[in-house]
Amino acid sequence: MSAERRNEPGNLKWFLTGMRGVLSLPALILMTSYVGFAAFALQAGLTRAESVIMTLGVWALPSQMILVGSMIGGANIVASFLAVTLSAIRMMPMVASIVPEMRTQKTPVWLLLFLSHFIAITSWVFASTHLRDVPRQHRVAFFAGFGLTLTCGNAAIVGISYGIVSQFPPVVAGALFMLTPVYFISSIWASSRQFVVKLAFIIGIAAGPLLALVAPQFDVLIAGLGGGTVAYLIDRYRRQRRRAVEEAA
Amino acid sequence: MMLEEYWTYILIVVAGFIATDFWRWLGVLAGNRLNEESEALNWVRAVATALVMAVTAKLIVFPTGVLADSPLWLRLAAAGIGFCVFLLTGKKVAVGVIAPIAILVAGLFLLER
Incomplete structure (x- = not known):
């Protein structure tokens, strides 16, 4: 440095x-x-x-x-x-x-x-x-x-x-x-500009406690990898569809 | 006695430092290959955000320490109503922090009576 x-x-x-x-x-x-x-x-x-x-x-x-x-x-x-x-x-x-x-x-x-x-x-x-x-x-x-x-x-x-x-x-x-936790909630939401981040935010918040009940050892990992991937796929589908609509128009 | 002290430091280095920094180093190596505009970074961002929010939600739903004795509905109401206030007042982080804390403290005081 x-x-x-x-x-x-x-x-x-x-x-x-x-x-x-x-x-x-x-x-x-x-x-x-x-x-x-x-x-x-x-x-x-x-x-x-x-x-x-x-x-x-x-x-x-x-x-x-x-x-x-x-x-x-x-x-x-x-x-x-x-x-x-x-x-x-x-x-x-x-x-x-x-x-x-x-x-x-x-x-x-x-x-x-x-x-x-x-x-x-x-x-x-x-x-x-x-x-x-x-x-x-x-x-x-x-x-x-x-x-x-x-x-x-x-x-x-x-x-x-x-x-x-x-x-x-x-x-x-x-x-x-x-x-x-409330600081993380408001600051991460306020700083998220992309739709995919907001989606991952919502999925992660719901999945964390739910998975803690089902798979307490790996809850955060599954919520992160699984929830993040779902958010990404939804966002990608949404972007592709929008692109298709724009191209059709 | 000496050996025992020594052992705690070995434990801190191996089971603490290496156990956590290993993942940070992998993160650098992986992140270094990602372009800022790349599709893969979108996925990594989503995973990181979902992970952090899962940890965050667990802090509220399954707290340790004193909050463990407070009712779940109060913690959820404080976080949920507080977040709505935050959204409705122009997304100021200070509001997002103060509103839920105020609701929680008010609730704790009322329940104590």
Whole structure:
């Protein structure tokens, strides 16, 4: 990135603009969630350093909860790996959908591999919402500024709040917990420009809880792959039919 | 004691870092082949969106922690009515967040009495 930054004087500015993104509502919501994680890690018997390293190294709250949970349960390393990796498969399409929007022809693969570590749900939503407003050659710097700051900031929050906050009052904790899903709902809907994304949104929201009842181990995976594919096929059929009508007219 | 500490870090690296970043790296390799206007990216976007929304809906329907004690109808009403308010008031994200939270908190207070 240093080489690119030398060539592109505007990159530092965009990096800083990305950094400022951590003062946004979603980032603040995530921070409160990480205060909750610190409390959970303490109860589970992790040290402060382990909690911080896990936050930096895994950087996906659901996966971290699962890893800590499997540690409490005394699962062996293979079982822990499987449980965590199953929860992380969703990262692949999330990263794959951001990369084409973020890179330029010249962006080196190693840089994308490095930056992919900072993609989790919050930064995926942030990237899907804001990347399109950033000039293409500065998108990597913009995302790096946001992603690095968000991850390091939350690791710091885990380190600081470890042992301080053990519990929020119930109504506050409930409201905090609800913030994350309702934020995702409104921001993803507001940022979806294509019909196919709106369709996938609706199908995913319905399929997630329904499949959780039927196939609790693979619900998210089936809802994503199956629901996404159905949304895509419906959208493609719709586009083809419209094209056919236009050609006929 | 030393070995035990060491072991937790190995667990974090193998069952945490590698277990999650493996998929991120595959995502980079796959995404790097996709053109921004390509048909395949449409599909990947749909899959990613459906995945995230499935996770999101599960957070509301099957919450962990304190919300698990609140009635499902209240959480669904808060999210559903809140989303309608959001749609009807010009799709401001702040409204989409505040409206459902306000409904939920009001409901929690009323139920406590």
